[in-house]
Amino acid sequence: xxxxxxxxxxxxxxxxxxxxxxxxxxxxxxxxxxxxxxxxxxxxxxxxxxxxxxxxxxxxxxxxxxxxxxxxxxx
Numbered sequence: 428x429x430x431x432x433x434x435x436x437x438x439x440x441x442x443x444x445x446x447x448x449x450x451x452x453x454x455x456x457x458x459x460x461x462x463x464x465x466x467x468x469x470x471x472x473x474x475x476x477x478x479x480x481x482x483x484x485x486x487x488x489x490x491x492x493x494x495x496x497x498x499x500x501x502x
Contacts, residue, residue, distance in 0.1 A: 456477055459470040466474065 460467055
């Protein structure tokens with residue numbers, strides 16, 4: 428019972444909090460330093476982290492319809 432209440436509370440809080448624009452995150456990635464048209468070690472690491480983050484978000488979004496269908500079947 429407590430777990431179900433916690434899940435509902437988490438959903439309510441996540442849907443009622445306003446989304447803040449994250450302009451600085453993307454401008455930081457866009458302005459990473461390159462030396463002679465090649466990324467520095469730090470730039471390569473940050474771009475790899477960004478790529479992994481984007482892949483994770485995309486995988487989550489693509490899986491939503493399948494998980495929804497699975498949940499509606501009641502398994």
